[in-house]
Amino acid sequence: QVLLVQSGAEVKEPGASVKISCKASGFTFTSYFIHWVRQAPGQGLEWMGIIDPSGGSTSYAQKFQDRVTMTRDTSTSTVYMELRGLRSDDTAVYYCARVYYGGNFPVGYWGQGTLVIVSS
Amino acid sequence: EIVLTQSPGTLSLSPGERATLSCRASQSISSNYLAWYQQKPGQAPRLLIYGASSRATGIPDRFSGSGSGTDFTLTVSGLEPEDFAVYYCQQYGSSPFTFGPGTKVDIK
Numbered sequence: 001q002v003l004l005v006q007s008g009a010e011v012k013e014p015g016a017s018v019k020i021s022c023k024a025s026g027f028t029f030t031s032y033f034i035h036w037v038r039q040a041p042g043q044g045l046e047w048m049g050i051i052d053p054s055g056g057s058t059s060y061a062q063k064f065q066d067r068v069t070m071t072r073d074t075s076t077s078t079v080y081m082e083l084r085g086l087r088s089d090d091t092a093v094y095y096c097a098r099v100y101y102g103g104n105f106p107v108g109y110w111g112q113g114t115l116v117i118v119s120s
Numbered sequence: 121e122i123v124l125t126q127s128p129g130t131l132s133l134s135p136g137e138r139a140t141l142s143c144r145a146s147q148s149i150s151s152n153y154l155a156w157y158q159q160k161p162g163q164a165p166r167l168l169i170y171g172a173s174s175r176a177t178g179i180p181d182r183f184s185g186s187g188s189g190t191d192f193t194l195t196v197s198g199l200e201p202e203d204f205a206v207y208y209c210q211q212y213g214s215s216p217f218t219f220g221p222g223t224k225v226d227i228k
Contacts, residue, residue: 044208044219044220044221044222045159045165045210045222047216047218047219050215059215061215061216062121095164097164100170105212106155106167106170108167108170108176110164112164
């Protein structure tokens, strides 16, 4: 079955960086786009960006363009999301999610989420 | 960027009642690439509807989606106790793939 397993919770100081991993299994890694979505405490869902694991191409939301990098390692079927210059309002649960089917489909499979707390 | 507006913010209903949730886009969504998700506390969202009206695998037929262009609706015909949750719409027709702010369906 499709499984996305994310790295554990992180506590970071303002200005630091965080890199979250998302290990995929149960499907052909290079055939499905992976999205990153975050959710601040008590708030809604916010789309951050997308990576094509096949070639590594990415597209980021304008809001994160200068601070985020999404990469992949095809040898381990893992995608990564690094967010730099952390601020208190980056405190959130970060999800990786795979598209439902190949092609232009929404996300249908989610990781368990990674809580990132930004605090001094 | 396409902005999605959901209404109402909160819907208070009793089990068995019909829920009608609205999602309005600031511009037309290409190919009706509009999805609906359900989220319960402490859980990741669950895909309910894609392509405005297609149910995802395993989703009960009491959930239905409709609409096109800029106006979309999610209907739950006969709320079950497990349906009380927050519902989000998302457009995936053009990047950034924005979400609406959500509608909370709670027990009256």
